[in-house]
Amino acid sequence: MRVVFKTSYNRDIDLHEHGQSRGKIALLAAIMIALPFLVGDYYLAEAANTLIWALAGMGLMVAVGHTGQVSLGHAAFLAIGAYADSALMNAGLPFVISFPVAGLITGLFGALIAVPAVRMSGIYLAIATLAVFAIVEELVILLEPITGGVGGIMAPSITILGISFDRYGALDHFYWLCLAIVALVTWGYANLMRSPTGRSFLAVRDSEVSARALGINVTRTRALAFGLSSGVTGLAGALMGHYIGFFNYELFSIFISINLLLVVTIGGLGFIQGAFLGAILITAVPQLISIMRDNLVSVGIDLSGIPGLDTMIFSLILIGFIIYEPTGLYGRWLKIRTWFEIFPLARKDMFRRQKSYLKTERMR
Amino acid sequence: MELLQLIIGGLANGCIYGLVALGFVMIYKASEGVNFAQGDMMMLGAFIALGFGNSDEMGLPFFIAVILAMVLMFGIGWGVERVVVRRIFGQPQFALVILTIALGFVFRFVAGSIWGYTPLVLETPFAGQNLRGGGIVISLADLVTIGVTLVLTIALWAFFAFTKIGLAAQAASQNQMAAYIVGVPVMRINSLIWGLSGAVATVAGVLYATRGAIDPNIGLLGIKAFAAAVIGGLGSLPGALLGGLIIGVVEPVAGRYAPGELAKMSPYIIMLIVLVTRPGGLFSQIQMKKV
Numbered sequence: 121m122r123v124v125f126k127t128s129y130n131r132d133i134d135l136h137e138h139g140q141s142r143g144k145i146a147l148l149a150a151i152m153i154a155l156p157f158l159v160g161d162y163y164l165a166e167a168a169n170t171l172i173w174a175l176a177g178m179g180l181m182v183a184v185g186h187t188g189q190v191s192l193g194h195a196a197f198l199a200i201g202a203y204a205d206s207a208l209m210n211a212g213l214p215f216v217i218s219f220p221v222a223g224l225i226t227g228l229f230g231a232l233i234a235v236p237a238v239r240m241s242g243i244y245l246a247i248a249t250l251a252v253f254a255i256v257e258e259l260v261i262l263l264e265p266i267t268g269g270v271g272g273i274m275a276p277s278i279t280i281l282g283i284s285f286d287r288y289g290a291l292d293h294f295y296w297l298c299l300a301i302v303a304l305v306t307w308g309y310a311n312l313m314r315s316p317t318g319r320s321f322l323a324v325r326d327s328e329v330s331a332r333a334l335g336i337n338v339t340r341t342r343a344l345a346f347g348l349s350s351g352v353t354g355l356a357g358a359l360m361g362h363y364i365g366f367f368n369y370e371l372f373s374i375f376i377s378i379n380l381l382l383v384v385t386i387g388g389l390g391f392i393q394g395a396f397l398g399a400i401l402i403t404a405v406p407q408l409i410s411i412m413r414d415n416l417v418s419v420g421i422d423l424s425g426i427p428g429l430d431t432m433i434f435s436l437i438l439i440g441f442i443i444y445e446p447t448g449l450y451g452r453w454l455k456i457r458t459w460f461e462i463f464p465l466a467r468k469d470m471f472r473r474q475k476s477y478l479k480t481e482r483m484r
Numbered sequence: 485m486e487l488l489q490l491i492i493g494g495l496a497n498g499c500i501y502g503l504v505a506l507g508f509v510m511i512y513k514a515s516e517g518v519n520f521a522q523g524d525m526m527m528l529g530a531f532i533a534l535g536f537g538n539s540d541e542m543g544l545p546f547f548i549a550v551i552l553a554m555v556l557m558f559g560i561g562w563g564v565e566r567v568v569v570r571r572i573f574g575q576p577q578f579a580l581v582i583l584t585i586a587l588g589f590v591f592r593f594v595a596g597s598i599w600g601y602t603p604l605v606l607e608t609p610f611a612g613q614n615l616r617g618g619g620i621v622i623s624l625a626d627l628v629t630i631g632v633t634l635v636l637t638i639a640l641w642a643f644f645a646f647t648k649i650g651l652a653a654q655a656a657s658q659n660q661m662a663a664y665i666v667g668v669p670v671m672r673i674n675s676l677i678w679g680l681s682g683a684v685a686t687v688a689g690v691l692y693a694t695r696g697a698i699d700p701n702i703g704l705l706g707i708k709a710f711a712a713a714v715i716g717g718l719g720s721l722p723g724a725l726l727g728g729l730i731i732g733v734v735e736p737v738a739g740r741y742a743p744g745e746l747a748k749m750s751p752y753i754i755m756l757i758v759l760v761t762r763p764g765g766l767f768s769q770i771q772m773k774k775v
Contacts, residue, residue, distance in 0.1 A: 190578050192585075236760040243518045243718065246581055247710045248759055251752035254707065258745040374704075378585060385582055428593050435589040442583045443571045 133314050152299055156292035164295055168287075170403045171298040172359045177383035177395030178309055179353030184381070185390040186313065187345035188325035190246040193253030194380050197350040199260060199372035201226045201357025202275070207266045209276040216280055219358055226354020231347030253377060260369040272368025275361040287362055298359055305352060309392055312348075321345050353380075375431070382434060386441050388450030397449040405437075406430055489620050490736045496626035496695070498732020499633035503688035504709035505716070505724035506640060507681040512718050513644060514653035514677035517569075517580040521588035522685060523706015524595075529557045529686030530693045530702070531595045534606045546609050550690050554683040561682025565675040573671065588703060596700040603697035610694065625694040632691060633725065636684065641721045653677055711755040717765025726766065730754065 126132045136142040156164055176198060183189045204225045208218035233252055260267045267273060278285035278297070285293045312318045320341045323331040332338055361367055379402055387398025409430055445452050459466045508522040519525075535541050537549030544552065564587065572579045610624040644650035656663040656670045663670055692702065712731050716723025731751040739747035758765060 184578075188578075190581060192581075236756065243512075243577065243581070244714065244759065244763070247518075247714055248756065250707060251711060251755050254752045255749050255756075258749045262743075262745045378589075381582055381585075428589075428596055431589050432593040435586040435593075438586040439568065439583060439590075442579050442586070443568070446572075446575060446579060 135310055135314070149303065153296070156295055161291055164291055166403060166407070168291070168295045168298045169363060170399050171295075171302045172356055172363055173383060173399035173402055174396045175298075175302050175305060175359065176353050176356035176380055177387065177399050178305060178392060179349050179351070179356055180380050181349075181384050181389075181392065181395045182309070182321070182345055182352065183349035184384050185388075185394065186318070186325060187321045187342060187349075189342060189346060189349075191249040191346075191349070192246050192374075192377050192381070193249035193251075193256075194350070194353050195372040195374065195376035196249075196253040196256035197226050197230060197353040198357035198360060198376060199256060199369070200229055200350075201354030202361030202367065202372070203260065203267050203273075204354070205358035206273055206275045206361050210273075214280070215278045215285070219355070222358045223351045223355040226357070227347045227351025230350025230354075231343055233350075234343040234346035250374075253374065257369055257372070260372075268368065270368060272366060274366050275364070278362060287365060294362070301355065301359065305355070306392060309352075313392070317341075317344070379434070382438055386437065386448050388448030389446075391448070391450040394448050394450040401437075401449070402434075405433065409433060486740075487737070490740055491733055492620065492622055492626060494733035494736045495729060496629045496732070497735070498712075498729035499629045499725075500688055500692050500695075500728070501705070501709045501712045501731055502725035502728025503633055503636065503684060503691065504706055505713035505728050506637060506721060507684045507688065508709070509713050509716075509719060509721055509724045510640065510644075510677055510681045510684065512657075512713075513721075514657055515674050516657045517577055518584070518710075518718075519678075519681065520581060520584040520706070520710075521591060521703075522681070523709060524588035524591040524703035525557065525561065525682055525685040526689040526692065526706070527698065527700060527703040528560070528591050528595055528689070529553055529682070530606065530689030530698050531599050531604075531700075532556055533686065533690045534599070534604060534693065534698070538604075538607050546607070550686070553690070554686045557682040557686040558679040559682075561685075562675050562679035564682075565678035569674070569678065570671060588706075592700045592703060599700070601699055601701075603699045605697050606690065606693035608694045623695075625691075628694065629691045632687065636687060637721060637725045640684070644721065649673065649676065708751050711751045714755050714765055715758045717767040720765070720767035723765060723767030 124138050136145070151158075155167055159167070176194070179197070180191065180194050183191050183194075201222050205215075205218050205222035208221060209215060213221075233249075236248070261270055277287075277289070278294070280297075283293065284290045285297050287294045313321075320331065320336045323334060323336055324338055324341050324345075328338055331341075357372075360371075364371060383398030383402050384395060385398070386401055387396065388394030441448060447454075455471055458470070504522055504526050507525065508519045511517060511519045511522075533550050533553035536544045536552050537546050542549075568583065568587065569580065572583060608625070610628060613624040615622045615624065615627070644654060652663070652668045653673050653676075655666070656668055656673050660670055689698075692698065692705070708731060709728065712727035713724045714727070715730060716725070716727030731754065734750050734754060735747055738750045
């Protein structure tokens with residue numbers, strides 16, 4: 121069992137609890153940077169996809185995990201990010217400008233929605249975001265000059281300072297680009313969560329009344345969190361557009377929203393690491409299913425005739441996690457780690473969930 | 485005349501939205517949670533009725549098939565509450581939202597594996613029968629839909645307003661602990677309400693099926709029904725019906741007189757307008773606590 125002596129306030133709010141965790145992050149970063157030299161193109165593309173999903177997951181995590189605002193419409197922000205980025209690049213802007221601007225546009229749109237949405241809570245917000253998603257989906261078809269309508273558009277190839285970052289032509293460059301962006305956002309996110317703004321997100325999530333009593337402007341905080349959340353998701357959408365190459369409105373279906381929710385819930389609500397674990401799961405499981413399918417065919421069971429099996433398996437995983445492990449994969453890992461750290465002293469009820477009696481939202 | 489025709493068709497359509505909305509307003513009234521699988525329960529109900537009633541399946545008479553389907557869906561609703569939803573009793577509402585979305589996918593998969601993904605038609609005694617008068621045509625199916633919806637809404641409203649169980653359900657949602665203290669069996673009430681909402685979903689599904697073919701993806705209609713319930717004010721049964729009717733009428737009228745995509749967006753636009761101007765919905769159930 122390790123005891124960390126905190127001798128100053130800065131030590132207390134440090135990103136890393138001790139030097140070892142700093143070392144682990146550095147090691148992880150080194151492996152991720154070296155990945156193009158270690159694996160083939162297929163797995164590299166999958167790794168880039170995972171990074172993009174992790175970015176989108178972090179976007180949703182700000183809203184769901186850290187501010188307690190459930191959104192069922194984040195696919196809409198992915199779409200806005202992807203279309204804004206591609207449209208700006210088609211208009212002749214370089215990626216270095218179009219990418220942040222796409223994120224900004226999405227963030228502003230999200231904040232705009234957040235203005236009415238923050239007056240709602242819980243269920244109302246979830247349904248309102250669902251409605252926003254439905255509206256954006258139709259708008260994409262309606263705005264054909266920009267979005268290519270039903271036909272879809274081609275995401276232009278990325279070039280920065282004469283170096284190609286094309287998804288197909290220079291996959292390793294594209295992967296490093298994704299990695300750099302994800303690393304930057306993660307660093308910013310982790311730092312945000314230890315700043316007063318990030319702390320106020322948590323306060324709003326845990327108790328609105330006490331947050332207000334502490335002098336936090338709840339409306340502003342919620343709008344800011346939602347705007348940030350949609351902005352980061354928009355960035356992920358822009359990258360996703362480049363990753364897919366050619367896309368139309370069908371790429372950003374309601375299932376993507378659900379998958380994103382899956383990422384944050386299964387990964388672990390309220391943990392940045394959770395977004396990454398969830399993203400790994402969501403990109404790995406379809407691969408595993410197809411491998412399993414091939415193996416089952418060789419022993420005479422043919423599952424290819426059953427459509428929707430992937431969604432079914434995802435749904436069952438989700439139900440299992442909600443019931444048995446609501447803190448997600450990262451929460452489970454924390455429990456295991458704690459058990460080892462304090463070895464003979466672990467008790468059964470250490471992580472017992474707090475249950476609460478429900479009170480109506482309709483009485484204020 | 486054309487407008488009138490559109491409105492009548494829209495009213496019947498709106499009744500179906502209203503019925504689906506009723507199902508989840510009931511659950512909201514009893515447990516303050518929203519069942520996002522309500523649309524898929526409607527779909528499953530319709531398919532079960534089809535399985536009992538169609539001549540190439542079990543071939544039972546229509547009304548017996550519908551009643552059997554309602555009983556079975558009551559059981560499924562009850563079972564889902566007992567087996568799955570009860571496990572997250574006391575967890576934040578958010579858990580229920582995700583859980584029911586996942587359940588919806590499971591229902592869709594089950595229906596798809598049993599009945600396939602090609603659209604099927606439910607055989608009904610009032611298929612293709614129309615009433616004519618004054619230049620407009622009203623199909624019997626539309627009239628039945630409107631009639632059944634009205635009766636069901638009034639019955640459910642009376643159930644919540646006057647019966648002991650209905651009042652107990654409302655108490656359980658307003659303050660669970662207080663309800664326990666005065667002796668309300670909160671969990672049993674929840675199971676009952678889930679069962680009832682399954683039966684109501686079946687009625688909605690059968691009525692939907694009288695108006696066209698069904699496939700496992702019709703459950704997505706549930707999203708419009710959410711909009712209906714929010715417009716009416718979550719927790720208000722007449723509000724849910726009114727919301728459904730508004731959406732049902734506006735949709736075809738907008739489709740006729742406005743550019744195509746706008747009609748599809750109209751339910752959500754109306755809903756957002758209502759949410760911005762009257763956050764509690766038209767029949768707002770939100771009250772300020774008097775201290």
